[in-house]
Amino acid sequence: MTSEPVLETLRAFMAERDWQQFHSPENLAKSINIEAGELLECYQWDSDADRDEVAGELADVLTYALLLADRLDLDPEQIIRAKLERTGRKYPVEKAKGRSTKYDRL
Amino acid sequence: MTSEPVLETLRAFMAERDWQQFHSPENLAKSINIEAGELLECYQWDSDADRDEVAGELADVLTYALLLADRLDLDPEQIIRAKLERTGRKYPVEKAKGRSTKYDRL
Amino acid sequence: MTSEPVLETLRAFMAERDWQQFHSPENLAKSINIEAGELLECYQWDSDADRDEVAGELADVLTYALLLADRLDLDPEQIIRAKLERTGRKYPVEKAKGRSTKYDRL
Amino acid sequence: MTSEPVLETLRAFMAERDWQQFHSPENLAKSINIEAGELLECYQWDSDADRDEVAGELADVLTYALLLADRLDLDPEQIIRAKLERTGRKYPVEKAKGRSTKYDRL
Numbered sequence: 203m204t205s206e207p208v209l210e211t212l213r214a215f216m217a218e219r220d221w222q223q224f225h226s227p228e229n230l231a232k233s234i235n236i237e238a239g240e241l242l243e244c245y246q247w248d249s250d251a252d253r254d255e256v257a258g259e260l261a262d263v264l265t266y267a268l269l270l271a272d273r274l275d276l277d278p279e280q281i282i283r284a285k286l287e288r289t290g291r292k293y294p295v296e297k298a299k300g301r302s303t304k305y306d307r308l
Numbered sequence: 309m310t311s312e313p314v315l316e317t318l319r320a321f322m323a324e325r326d327w328q329q330f331h332s333p334e335n336l337a338k339s340i341n342i343e344a345g346e347l348l349e350c351y352q353w354d355s356d357a358d359r360d361e362v363a364g365e366l367a368d369v370l371t372y373a374l375l376l377a378d379r380l381d382l383d384p385e386q387i388i389r390a391k392l393e394r395t396g397r398k399y400p401v402e403k404a405k406g407r408s409t410k411y412d413r414l
Numbered sequence: 415m416t417s418e419p420v421l422e423t424l425r426a427f428m429a430e431r432d433w434q435q436f437h438s439p440e441n442l443a444k445s446i447n448i449e450a451g452e453l454l455e456c457y458q459w460d461s462d463a464d465r466d467e468v469a470g471e472l473a474d475v476l477t478y479a480l481l482l483a484d485r486l487d488l489d490p491e492q493i494i495r496a497k498l499e500r501t502g503r504k505y506p507v508e509k510a511k512g513r514s515t516k517y518d519r520l
Numbered sequence: 521m522t523s524e525p526v527l528e529t530l531r532a533f534m535a536e537r538d539w540q541q542f543h544s545p546e547n548l549a550k551s552i553n554i555e556a557g558e559l560l561e562c563y564q565w566d567s568d569a570d571r572d573e574v575a576g577e578l579a580d581v582l583t584y585a586l587l588l589a590d591r592l593d594l595d596p597e598q599i600i601r602a603k604l605e606r607t608g609r610k611y612p613v614e615k616a617k618g619r620s621t622k623y624d625r626l
Binding site for chain 1: 314317318321324325326327329330332333334337338340341344345347348350351355357359362363364366367368369370371373374376377380382384385387388389390391392394395396399401404405406408
């Protein structure tokens, strides 16, 4: 059991390997796409997937996403909340309820 | 200021709109890819990008990633730590330090 | 040397393996993303990449793209030309020349 | 009706706008991912999609794929055939027929 915040663990892991030099925002954005593709591969031919495999690929997406946030001094929770507010305005409950339609066609 | 965990906020937002019905694991994996592509678009022609735009797109990636974890009953921090351990074994410090080479060529 | 059109070769390859059953448009769209991610991996940490590796990954992207076009009865050259015409209207030479700016900001 | 090869049309379009300067292999690989994501968006919540929209997004994927091939002096048909041969060896008909299993698990 660890009580160290996960971001600290990630930073230490990268520092130990001297990998921050590769983690430009652009490279991290590419890495998120690469790992997102590997995650999607779990569902390539089937809507079911092995949960453990998904966990491993999703972890990679999350890791690079947290590293990009850290690199740009962005707080993950804060940007999620801020975006959710904007999304809420584009998709008001009374119009969007139960529909997957894009906002510009609602 | 909110003290509600961000996952609770996300769940309430989706429930209010009755959107969980669209959030199959496969659809969430597709959504992560779509949003990762929009994030990459910030860096399409340039290694610099507008920080606010990046924040918005990164928030979308994180949102769908948290929803997928939630849907599969996975703890984001736990899967990140578990994957980091496996990565650590594939990239021992003494071999990987300062190198971006893939493990099977180290 | 072959003179058989490449689409015929692709169709025969898939029919021989009875793989068309997996090639729904949605699965092909996912596959294009997955292969695009593998292509991007060639450039993950570096703007240079091994040409042979790129060729192999680009071939996968093209293969699935041709299969999707075939599945939807779309002619690849025709849709490229049609889209280019629309792009040309959004990016008139006099405004877009030498600039990578997106059309809605030109 | 045009009889000019589509690659010539693409090259002329880009040259007219002086856009080749942005088309480094890396930027084209990113662009393929971005457009692949937009294509996938057609199938985000549904396995059906509007054929015209798909045509437009697929055209973008193909366009950037052809530009990348051109940039690296690769012949699209030739690399597709070469890759298909390698795939054929990894997935021999007698083992792969009617199965979507990945080769390392066949």
